Amino acid sequence: MSPASSRxxxxxxxxxRLRDRKNxxxxxxxxxxERNEVPIVEGSRCTFLWRGEADEVLLVxxxxxxxxxxxxxxxxxxxxxxxxxxxxERSRIxxxxxxxxxxxxxxxxxxxxPKVSYSPVGTSSVCFAxxxxxxxxxxxxxxxxxxxxxxxxxxxxxxxRDVPVTLYLPARFRRTSTYPLLVMHDGADFLQYAAxxxxxxxxxxxxxxxxxxxxxxxxxxxxxxxxxxxxxxRFVTDELVPKLETEYPLMGRPAGRALxxxxxGGVASLSTAVKSPTTYGALVLMSxxxxxxxxxxxxxxxxxxxxxxxxxxxxxxxxxxxxxxRIFMSCGVYEPLITPNRSMVPTFESAGMAVRFVxxxxxxxxxxxxxxxxxxxxxxxxxxxxLVYE
Amino acid sequence: MAQHRDEVRRILDSxxxxxxGGGHVGQLARVLHLFHVAPHLPRRIVAWSAGxxxxxxxxxxxxxxxxxxxxxxxxxxxxxxxxxxxxxxxHARRRLRIDDPVRMSVLARxxxxxxxxxxxxxxxxxxxxxxxxxxxxxxxxxxGAITSVVPEAAS
Numbered sequence: 287m288s289p290a291s292s293r294x295x296x297x298x299x300x301x302x303r304l305r306d307r308k309n310x311x312x313x314x315x316x317x318x319x320e321r322n323e324v325p326i327v328e329g330s331r332c333t334f335l336w337r338g339e340a341d342e343v344l345l346v347x348x349x350x351x352x353x354x355x356x357x358x359x360x361x362x363x364x365x366x367x368x369x370x371x372x373x374x375e376r377s378r379i380x381x382x383x384x385x386x387x388x389x390x391x392x393x394x395x396x397x398x399x400p401k402v403s404y405s406p407v408g409t410s411s412v413c414f415a416x417x418x419x420x421x422x423x424x425x426x427x428x429x430x431x432x433x434x435x436x437x438x439x440x441x442x443x444x445x446x447r448d449v450p451v452t453l454y455l456p457a458r459f460r461r462t463s464t465y466p467l468l469v470m471h472d473g474a475d476f477l478q479y480a481a482x483x484x485x486x487x488x489x490x491x492x493x494x495x496x497x498x499x500x501x502x503x504x505x506x507x508x509x510x511x512x513x514x515x516x517x518x519x520r521f522v523t524d525e526l527v528p529k530l531e532t533e534y535p536l537m538g539r540p541a542g543r544a545l546x547x548x549x550x551g552g553v554a555s556l557s558t559a560v561k562s563p564t565t566y567g568a569l570v571l572m573s574x575x576x577x578x579x580x581x582x583x584x585x586x587x588x589x590x591x592x593x594x595x596x597x598x599x600x601x602x603x604x605x606x607x608x609x610x611x612r613i614f615m616s617c618g619v620y621e622p623l624i625t626p627n628r629s630m631v632p633t634f635e636s637a638g639m640a641v642r643f644v645x646x647x648x649x650x651x652x653x654x655x656x657x658x659x660x661x662x663x664x665x666x667x668x669x670x671x672x673l674v675y676e
Numbered sequence: 677m678a679q680h681r682d683e684v685r686r687i688l689d690s691x692x693x694x695x696x697g698g699g700h701v702g703q704l705a706r707v708l709h710l711f712h713v714a715p716h717l718p719r720r721i722v723a724w725s726a727g728x729x730x731x732x733x734x735x736x737x738x739x740x741x742x743x744x745x746x747x748x749x750x751x752x753x754x755x756x757x758x759x760x761x762x763x764x765x766x767h768a769r770r771r772l773r774i775d776d777p778v779r780m781s782v783l784a785r786x787x788x789x790x791x792x793x794x795x796x797x798x799x800x801x802x803x804x805x806x807x808x809x810x811x812x813x814x815x816x817x818x819x820g821a822i823t824s825v826v827p828e829a830a831s
Contacts, residue, residue, distance in 0.1 A: 494743050664743040672737045672747070675725040675766045676698035 300326050301333045301368050305361060315366050324398035325413045330374065332413055334358065335398055336367045340385045343367040346393060347381040348649060349620040355384065373415035377647040378654070379620060380410040404479050405652055412653070423488040424481050424656055430491035431457030435483060440529060444520035447506065451526065453534075454483065454500035456490050464535050465499045466542035466667050468570075469522060471512065471551030473502020479652035485659045493671035495663045499534060501526065509591045512547070512554035514598035519558040523565055539567075540611070544666050546570035548655045553595050559609035560602060568612045568666045572655045576626045578603055599626075606637040613641045614665050616658045618648035681712050688716040698725025698766070701737070705730045705755055714756040719805070721758070725766040728795065731759040736787065738765065740773040749783055760807055763787045765816075768794040780820030791825075792816040 304310070304318050315337070326333040336343045336358055344355040358367035373379065380403045384393040395402060396411035403412040436453045452473055456465070476482040482502070489495040503522075505511045511518040522545070531538045543566045545555035552574025559566045577588050578599040586596045613634050617627035624645070634641045644661050648654035688694065694717055696704070704726050708714070723731055735752040765772065773779055774794075784792050793801065794814040801813045809815070811826035 660743050670700060670702075671742060672739045672750075673702045673752070674698075674700050675729060 297328075299328055299331055299333060299370065301335075301361070301370065310361070310363050312364070315361075315364050318366075319398065324396065327414070327416050329416055330372050332371050332373050332415060334369045334371065334381075334383075334396070334413070336383050336385070336396070337365055337398070338385070339365055340367070340387050342386040344384040344386075345369050345371075345381055346384050347379055348622070349379055350622050350624060351620075373413070374647055375415060375417040377413075377415035377620075378418050378649070379413050379415075380649055380651055381413060382410050403651055403653055406475055406479070415647075421657055421660065423492070423494075423660060424485055426484050427488050427491070430487045433457050433483065433487050433490070434459065435477075440521075440526055442521045442525050444517045444525060445506075445511070446517075449506075449521065449526075450504050452477065452502040452504070453530075454486055454498075454502065456497040456499070457487065458497075459499075461535050463497070464537050464542075465497055466544070467527065467530060467536045468498050468500045468544045468546055468663075468667070469526070469555075470500055470502050471545075471547035471554050472505070472508070472549075474504050475652065476548075476655075477502060480656035480659065482656075482659070485656065486663075489660055489663060490669065493669040493674050494660060495669045496667040497669075498663075498667050499530070499536060501530060508550060512550040513591065513594040514553060514557040516561065518554060519561040522558050523562040527565070540565060541567040544568040544570065544610075546572070546662070547574070548572035549650065550575050550595070552576070553598070556602070556609070557598055560598075560607065563607060563609045566610045568614070569610045570614045570662045570666060571627075571630075572616045572658060572662070573618060573621055573623055573650050574615070574627060574630070575623060576630050577623075578626060578629075603630075603633050606633050608637045608639055610639060612666065613639050614644075614662045615641060616644045616646065616655075616662065618646050618650060618654050620648060621650045623650065677710075684711040684713060685716045688713065688718065691718050693718055693720035693722065696721065696723040696727030696730065698727055701726035701729050701735055702752060705735055705753060708756045709754075714758055717758060725795075728759075728764050728766065730755050731757075732762055732764055733757045733760060734763065734787075734790075736763050736765075738783075739771045740779070741771065749786075759803065761790050762807075762809070763790050763792045764795055765792055766795045767797060768822075769796050774822065777820035780816050780822075781818060782820075784816040784818055784820060788818070794822050 300322055307314055324335050334345050343358040346355050356369055358369040360367050382393050383396050395409060399411045401412045402409040433454050433456045438451045438453055440449045440451050442449045470476050490497055530536060545558055545566055547555035552571040555569050555571060559569055575595055576599050577586050577592050577596050579586050579596060586592055617624050631641050631643045642665055644658060646654055708730055729735055732755040735755050736749060737752045738749040739747050792815060802810055809825045813825045814822050815825055817823045
């Protein structure tokens with residue numbers, strides 16, 4: 287990916303056609319914005335726009351390899367600002383716009399773009415490059431049978447608190463059957479921002495994924511509990527899983543137990559499995575925060591919250607152990623975490639685990655993790671799709 | 677087990693026809709084998725989807741649109757074998773890349789001399805008393821094309 291101005295476009299871009307006009311006035315800009323959806327996607331070229339009086343306008347994004355703040359140029363004689371970026375097919379990037387007027391700096395979502403991406407820390411604007419399509423199985427399907435969400439409270443001695451757990455029971459759940467269990471970290475966020483229930487309903491109904499019971503966990507102090515915390519691991523392995531296997535018809539063996547997490551949740555999944563290496567059959571690690579240093583004491587750049595993570599990952603990389611049969615890993619290529627994640631693949635494989643690693647042209651966000659759930663879940667717990675003809 | 681098989685045999689002996697529906701072909705074939713159904717079936721059988729597949733000699737699983745990469749067609753198990761010389765492909769247009777003649781050709785030639793019969797949604801094939809396919813039944817030919825058993829110009 288690079289700023290697109292270095293290469294002449296095969297066909298004149300809309301912004302260039304506007305620039306070439308003789309009578310470039312407010313009315314022309316009004317009509318231009320009326321005609322075009324912003325950002326304007328023309329093949330691999332995406333034109334970002336902002337309109338108004340300012341001293342400087344910047345596109346703020348966290349695509350690895352690009353400067354975090356990219357300046358927009360003002361179209362001569364107008365109050366329209368623009369930036370053309372080349373984005374590979376099927377990319378998706380989140381961004382905001384920063385506007386400076388004198389000493390005053392203001393940042394926020396792109397007022398010309400109604401498409402936003404949601405996360406626990408707020409929203410950001412989103413640009414869908416050419417070819418990106420929201421997977422239809424992430425959208426509610428009225429014909430898909432609906433599973434049920436049950437709220438539980440699990441008393442934890444390890445965490446010294448009552449832990450709220452949301453349990454997903456698949457449609458047509460029967461006590462006479464047995465189900466695999468998936469434990470999902472950051473459960474409320476997966477439900478709210480990654481459409482986890484809709485995805486499960488659809489994928490199970492389409493037989494892509496086996497009928498599965500899913501425990502959605504909700505952390506209290508996420509950055510502590512998910513950063514290689516023994517208390518968290520004890521809660522999951524010694525308290526939650528045994529309780530669920532006692533009270534629900536679960537398979538109760540490693541092949542029927544999996545842990546899933548994204549970002550710090552990926553670290554929590556791995557560290558829980560490391561502390562109990564014969565309990566879980568599969569891990570799903572999405573954009574895991576596997577920050578490490580090759581030289582002890584080197585600056586990892588993540589700040590104090592990453593210290594226990596780096597210590598854990600360094601130790602694991604020094605002596606990799608088999609902690610599950612299979613690991614599904616994914617990461618967006620625009621995330622700073624892409625390199626650490628790529629580096630973990632041979633590490634896991636060297637310990638004798640089967641690894642499936644999927645990269646997406648996306649960033650560190652919930653839509654990315656949502657879009658990869660089918661790949662992940664159908665690999666960990668494949669459905670009977672190939673056996674059912676009805 | 678013998679008692680259960682005997683009960684099933686008695687029911688089948690008094691039946692003039694049997695209907696076998698679709699569903700999970702592995703479970704269906706397992707149950708049909710378990711209760712030793714094949715020798716006791718009446719001459720008239722109506723079957724669809726997985727039910728039809730279970731009657732054949734080989735259960736061939738196929739789905740070219742699985743979430744992961746290329747899905748290979750695979751022989752899963754023996755069917756009960758009352759329909760001979762045919763590999764049945766229910767919902768073929770939905771489950772197979774029928775617009776890929778090379779892939780379809782490999783499929784057809786792999787199971788030859790058995791014939792791969794295309795059972796699309798709503799399609800009905802009446803087998804003769806000797807199991808013969810009717811002239812208008814659709815099959816995959818060696819080139820991967822869907823064609824009638826007897827080409828229309830010749831029939």
